[in-house]
Amino acid sequence: MTKKKKVIVAVTGASGAVYAKVLFDQLTILHEQIEQVGVVMSDNAKEVWQFELGNQHYNDNSFTFYHKNDFNAPFASGSAKYDTMIIVPCSMGTLGRIAHGISNDLITRAADVILKERRKLIAVVRDTPFSLIHINNMKIVTEAGGIICPANPSFYSLPKTLEEVAGTVISRVLDLAGFEQDSYRWKE
């Protein structure tokens, strides 16, 4: 088996808390491939989760949660060697702060660290439509080595539930992060 991964999951206040929930569920299933999952949520992420999912069960899992202002979290420094950071969903505000190096909380600092260390940043951006500011910020993050993986579900696997719809995006995220996983693959 390949080396176990150290993963940061950041949840921000864009619509689509279900994407974070499905990612948490999948990472729990994939625990044998994981050494560490560190989670950080923005204040608005918690509000959107409550509003959209009707609960506060975001830490019903074995992951380590860090406060958004906790710069003592290991992944606030490159020395902790986290492999991958997934921001899901990623608001336009967080995207903009990352694009412009504004490391004013643990989420934006961790993303800054991942990019400077040339590790993998996956931003599941969510808004519609996009302004030129959003598009330029996605370009900047892409040029800095990040991967923009929009929260655009696909429907060719005929998903039946909201979680299956969200799962069409999360399975792409897990592929990008390098996990071995069973998922729907076109024509296989």
Ligand SMILES: Cc1cc2nc3c(=O)[nH]c(=O)nc-3n(C[C@H](O)[C@H](O)[C@H](O)COP(=O)(O)O)c2cc1C
């Ligand atoms: C219910 C709800 C849905 C939202 N959806 C989005 C969205 O899809 N995309 C976005 O960029 N911001 C969205 N916002 C606004 C962000 O939460 C807001 O800009 C916030 O400042 C982002 O901060 P954060 O990135 O630190 O979470 C939404 C807010 C609420 C309350």
